[in-house]
Amino acid sequence: DAKTTQPNSMESNEEEPVHLPCNHSTISGTDYIHWYRQLPSQGPEYVIHGLTSNVNNRMASLAIAEDRKSSTLILHRATLRDAAVYYCILRDGGYNSGNTPLVFGKGTRLSVIA
């Protein structure tokens, strides 16, 4: 799987939007962009994933650059419960890629200030 680069940490004020960036300049045509987050003392949880188009779900939005070399996870209104480590992961979705596991990087530690 191709590599991603994320800032080590970010800070946000409560109830403000948060934009978490991820660079993946070596992304291939069949790589999907996945985001997971890990709250303190819990296992990681799935947030969202996409291929080319922007995606929205109840947790967040995913904005993907036109050239797909970067993406941004958007939390529309940060709450204290959103404080977590956020992981951006590329996963080959090609039919012949095999059912490969996720490879986690270091992620971005998001702090939310009340």
Place this chain on the structure above:
Amino acid sequence: DVKVTQSSRYLVKRTGEKVFLECVQDMDHENMFWYRQDPGLGLRLIYFSYDVKMKEKGDIPEGYSVSREKKERFSLILESASTNQTSMYLCASSLFSGTRILPYNSPLHFGNGTRLTVT
């Protein structure tokens, strides 16, 4: 909701003991995974399994083995525990997806982890 249950939240074992970490999922998922998480190193894959009795090595399998006798249960075994195996162990499961219609993107569902201390 998918539930992945790890048998113990905290475990303390002595060096040389044989240790079993158990993981059960209730959603009939084909895939199951064991990761360990250490400060500064992130999550690293130990072993995974695509089906009953099948296993594949991950990035750091040395010192570990696994067992998948039933679809819902995936066990991680430390044959002879050592202090460098003190870590947080995380189990995960996912639906198998291997068709042209459903590419390999089923989300992973994680348990809350077992913090193992080997003294």
